[in-house]
Amino acid sequence: MGAKLELRAEQKLILSPMLQHALKVLQLPAMELNSLIREELAENPMLEEKESAESAGEEVSPETETDLPGSSPEQTSEVQADAEGLTPDGFDSEAWEQYFSDDDYALPKFEREPSREVTELQVTRPPTLEEHLLWQLRLVASSEEEFRLGEWIIGNLDERGFLTVPLPEIAAQAQASEESVAEALATVQGLEPTGIGARDVVESLLLQLRNLTERNPLAERIVEKHFEDMEKRQFERISRAEKVPREEVLAAFQVITGLDPFPGRHQFTEAVEYVVPDVIVEKHDDQYLILVNDDGLPELKVSRTYRQLLRQRKELGAETRKYLEEKLQRAVWLMRSIEQRRKTLYRVTETIVDVQREFFEKGVEYLKPLTLREIANRLNLHESTISRVTSNKYAQTPRGVFELKYFFSHQVMTTGGGQISATAVKAVLADLIAQEDSRRPLSDQRLTELLLQRGFQIARRTVAKYREELNLLPASQRRRLA
Numbered sequence: 001m002g003a004k005l006e007l008r009a010e011q012k013l014i015l016s017p018m019l020q021h022a023l024k025v026l027q028l029p030a031m032e033l034n035s036l037i038r039e040e041l042a043e044n045p046m047l048e049e050k051e052s053a054e055s056a057g058e059e060v061s062p063e064t065e066t067d068l069p070g071s072s073p074e075q076t077s078e079v080q081a082d083a084e085g086l087t088p089d090g091f092d093s094e095a096w097e098q099y100f101s102d103d104d105y106a107l108p109k110f111e112r113e114p115s116r117e118v119t120e121l122q123v124t125r126p127p128t129l130e131e132h133l134l135w136q137l138r139l140v141a142s143s144e145e146e147f148r149l150g151e152w153i154i155g156n157l158d159e160r161g162f163l164t165v166p167l168p169e170i171a172a173q174a175q176a177s178e179e180s181v182a183e184a185l186a187t188v189q190g191l192e193p194t195g196i197g198a199r200d201v202v203e204s205l206l207l208q209l210r211n212l213t214e215r216n217p218l219a220e221r222i223v224e225k226h227f228e229d230m231e232k233r234q235f236e237r238i239s240r241a242e243k244v245p246r247e248e249v250l251a252a253f254q255v256i257t258g259l260d261p262f263p264g265r266h267q268f269t270e271a272v273e274y275v276v277p278d279v280i281v282e283k284h285d286d287q288y289l290i291l292v293n294d295d296g297l298p299e300l301k302v303s304r305t306y307r308q309l310l311r312q313r314k315e316l317g318a319e320t321r322k323y324l325e326e327k328l329q330r331a332v333w334l335m336r337s338i339e340q341r342r343k344t345l346y347r348v349t350e351t352i353v354d355v356q357r358e359f360f361e362k363g364v365e366y367l368k369p370l371t372l373r374e375i376a377n378r379l380n381l382h383e384s385t386i387s388r389v390t391s392n393k394y395a396q397t398p399r400g401v402f403e404l405k406y407f408f409s410h411q412v413m414t415t416g417g418g419q420i421s422a423t424a425v426k427a428v429l430a431d432l433i434a435q436e437d438s439r440r441p442l443s444d445q446r447l448t449e450l451l452l453q454r455g456f457q458i459a460r461r462t463v464a465k466y467r468e469e470l471n472l473l474p475a476s477q478r479r480r481l482a
Helices: 017-027 030-043 078-083 093-099 129-140 144-155 167-174 178-189 201-210 217-225 227-231 235-242 246-257 304-311 318-355 357-362 372-379 383-390 422-434 444-453 460-469
Strands: 047-049 279-284 287-292 300-302 394-397 400-403 411-413 419-421
Touching (some): 017 383, 201 246, 217 235, 300 304, 372 383
Antiparallel strands (some): 279 287
8 A cells, every 4th residue: 555646637516605505595484584584684784674665776686786885986896796796705606507597587577466365374382281281280289299299290291191100200209208199190190181191001091981971891891801802802702701792892892992092192292383385376367376475574675874884995994894895795695595596486386387287277186297307407407406495395376285395206107108196196095095994994905906997007015105105004904893
């Protein structure tokens, strides 16, 4: 082994800080972009929110900067170059063009009908399981000590609503007697949802059965004494052990299957997430119109006060001048990036609507296979730009609100030699399972045959994969008691 010097030529794309900032703005959804603008308004003295009463001539746009620092046309500065989008601070114009072509593209001008408003979605969340239980505990606790111990117990419940810590350990942690902790547990187990605070599935089901308006002693005995046989559906064995007819065992089993073994799992576990659509697709006559949702985003301009101050550059100290020039550069580039985001988002959505027109007209079964590369090639954009602009962005359409990524899917061949989107196949698969006889659920092989009858050429293992992606159980677990 030895050391040697070697010359090698290679092409490499290096993104300037400003281009990185533009790409960051591009991938932000509406709510996060609003937060970014608000932060920039708070930090950048050069940036101001445009008042609605101000005339358009007083604002500085990222494309046409008419009142930049400098006392004469001959005096150009780095700040002028930055604001006019020429060659700011190591900016690579070729790199910009590779990511954002058609920089002069103009968005269509049209007014929305007053009756068609953007769906306003507010960010809210339901109470957590812990908050819900503590609220009830405050109402029923007989003493401060009972509330304190109940709070310890609630804090040790898992996402299913089960108590996973032994009572002696809680007693030691809370510095209380085991008897007091057991009494507090009984209080917690009396809260809603019923079955909360159980140590296992059996106790959870028993708590729920004992809380029924009409008690069913046989169902309680089956859970308490024959839980494994019940899981295996050994109804004859349970019937012999309890010396009751099989029909009574089946009736008790129906009561049990109506309970929730994990009372904390399906309620209060996750905050409800709401989205604000980034684009709105509306149909007018035979045309689909696209609007970029700018509602709630502040209109920006460069501060007149600081621009006038920057005109007096000769009277400013070097440090002050550099600070103001940097802030001006950042302000103008933020406005350019926001405008570029609007243009790119519009063009990508316009192309998606053009490709997926049959989906908007007829429904999900007509969704066509589409890739990021196809859109990138159509628009002469970088593929990563398409990925950024469609990530976490939502479109409000006549058929509902969809993430832009929803319209991208790989292809599945049809028996006629055509192609169809995998998303469309999943929709048909989900519909077949929804309409099946619950006593005789469709196996993956039978689902494959039914899909083939509809013209979808798909393997059984792919059907199983799609079913799992839809969070649908296999046939053996979907079978229900007649």
